[in-house]
Amino acid sequence: MATASCLQSEDQFLCPICLDVLIDPVTTPCGHNFCKNCITKHWDTSDKCQCPMCNEMFDKKPEMRINTFISEMVAQFRRSAQQKASSSEQQVFKPGEVPCDVCTETKLKALKSCLVCLTSYCETHLEPHLTASSLKRHQLIDPVENLEDRMCPKHDKPLELFCKTDQTCVCMLCHVSDHKMHDVVPLKEAYEGKKAELGKTEAEIQQMIEKKQQRIRKVQRNVNFSEKCAEEEIEIGVTVFTTLMQYVERSMDFLINTIEEKQKTIKKQAEDVIKELEQDISELKRKSTEWKRLCSVSCSEDHLRLLQSFSSLKVAPPTKDWTEVSIPPSSYEGIVVTVAVQLEKTFSEDMKKLLEAELKRIQSYAVEVTLDADTAHPELILSDDGKQESRVSLLANFTLRFKLKKRPNGL
Template identity: 70%
Template sequence: MSAASCLLTEDQFLCSICLDVFTDPVSTPCGHNFCKACITEHWNVNVPYQCPNCNKLFSTRPELQVNIFISEMAAQFRQSAQQKASSSEQQESKPGEVPCDDCTGTKLKALKSCLVCLASYCETHLEPHLTKPGLKRHQLIDPVENLEDRMCTKHDKPLELFCKTDQMCVCMLCTVLDHKNHDVVPLKEEYEGKKAELGKTEAEIQQMIQKRRVKIQEIKHSVELSEEDADREIAEGVQVFTALKESVERSQAELIDTIKEKQRKTEKQAEGFITELEQEICELKKRSTEVVQLSHTEDHLHLLQSFRTLNAAPPTKDWTGVRVSPPSHEGTVVRAVNQLEETISKHMKKLTEAELKRVQKSAVDVTLDPDTANRDLILSDDGKQVHDSDVKKNLPNNPERFDSHIYVVAKQSFSSGRFYYEVQVKGKTEWTLGVIRESINRKGFILPTPQDGYWTICLSNKNVYFALIDPRVRLSLKSQPQKVGVFVDYEEGLVSFYDVDAAALIYSFTGCCFTEKLYPIFDPGLNHGVKNSAPLIISPVNHTE
């Protein structure tokens, strides 16, 4: 049978109707074969019933049965054709792929590796491991190189187990000799556990990736907002400086015009004097000529008759007290600069008002922390007010509490971004406000400077304002603040203080380097009897439009 089947050709297993290999082949009474579905459909359409090959007519529709022999032969032919096609599709191994160890000449790509044989096989040479009973028990895995690494170097046995105690792969002999009484499990069990861990790790990694993608979008959005802010600031800056430039040019032009106008008046006055003098000179020259002529006359009568008229000087102006004084320009430039300064001050006020509105958008809720307050201080129940008292309270001297200076800090801390709050100082003659870093010393004498972690300003009891740096900087304020706004930009290293009611900048610490949490700090100052008994009050921020 097998020898005969090798002689069969593809044409012998093709249905003449569909021209494909037989499916459920049936035979007609005349001996020809067709797919059951093909001949059935043919006879459903064509009547009378006739063989498509020899055209033999049948009086009645033949009853067809599947030809078992032809069906088996067609199935074997189809399987043989598939195997040949599959064999022809095997690929030669490429660099980086595992080659078949049994191939001679051209090495085909391996499909599996055997952990028992320590060899890799292509589809053809893998066949025995799929069919022979003895080889079927071998463990096959996806093709890998360096199969010798899967053998125990000490006992030359497959690494089939995992020692959880020593976290290493071992063979059967290892568990008896070197890893006795250790927690040993099959590789598959540990593999499943580690695979589950890898799945969890992969999920965590994907979550981390997603978070970072979100962060990238946040950063890009921040850059876009920053670019918008920069463009807006540039536009506003150009507008302000253009207006200032125009004001300067206008003031300069007005100054020049004023000086030139004074000069023109002086020149006009001088020209009038000169014209008048020249006219008198002309008259005097004329009289001089007449006098000379009369002095040379021989006519006694004529000389005597004309002498009275010509001997007297002609009427002229007394020029003794007449002077042309250069115009005084004293104070002209100063007044012009003062006017320009007023104009600039108006622009500055508008800018500060706009700036204050922007920083007020960063307003935060701040409350006082009683655990940090000096024992002399009295805090309101809502944590919004503080003032000095004359009696020290009996409180625990915990590490957070200030013991020498009458300071108290807020419960809230800030380690990034921007924040702003306002404090009413109305009625006070002494106070200190600002921010501190978390690690400052709170015991004993403290020198409140930026070098020591303090960024503060104060009103002294002598009604003088200072920025507390070393040495102190005296602040010149046009008005006494009733409410002080404190603004911090952590990343920018900026701490600014504002007179809220006057919409004026009091002082700014710039170029600060913040690396710790920052806390708002408050010092209401000593009472000095009742002179400074008014409290510092943390006020809600009114966002003005």
């Protein structure tokens, strides 16, 4: 009925020309209402001046003035329609809300639930519980679903009490019969106790969460610190071993060059001796040829010629005594050991400098010992007991342990 009344009222305020709610309503002499703009345009485009509703003819175009009474009624109708639309939109049942059990067509949102009637009511259907004296005594609560679960299945009475002994909700008859000697309290008191217990449990859970989050932050800090240390140690290790390889390469080049230079010297000495010996051999061969020729003259028994030829020959030049001249095989023993010892000395000195620089950098991390992980230096790893731990670098370990053993003589 209310909907029909609303539609009927709306029909009364519709313009017959545009079929919309009247705007600046005017009334013709025959008593029909139109939008001022609609009727003016209609008469401007028509040859005859007549009413579009009853076709009554007018001798001249009537002077149209806005009907203030109709205008106020239209404005009131618009406001009422907007309020109803807004109210209906706010009260319509939505998923997750409790619907009104009385509404039949469009389910509206319930505002209260009655524990006596076991019914949930919207604003309209709740009115009798707020006005009727017999219904005012009913217990109203915030809207809930499944009201039957709030009734005692044994006595069909509201569950108004809580038995602490059995940890269950009971009705008044249950308290008198089955739970007479038990510790029974009102639901509100039990609710407050459970709420406090839940709050305490929630606080404990939050504390446990916070501790675990702190542990996660600590582990993450250690991981980040470990990554940084790994990068630093890799960089230091590359520097150390690159330096070591450079030293080894230079020492190996020095060793090879030393041996090769010594071998070149020995070879040059031998070549000089061989050249001088070859010259002596050539001279001796020439003398030998002369002596052979003289021997051939002596064989002819020509005494004069032999004496003349013999006197023309010079005495053989004295030759060098080569018994004391020798080129003994060169000995390279000790060269490798000497180069290795020098390599160790040079490397140790440079590594000592690097180590001192690294230890100074580590000492710069030092802070007072603290049990608070959040205030500790970010580049210090905290042990499980909360104490700070300093780290020993790869450079320190490497330099302290690196000892190049000397080779025994003769190897």
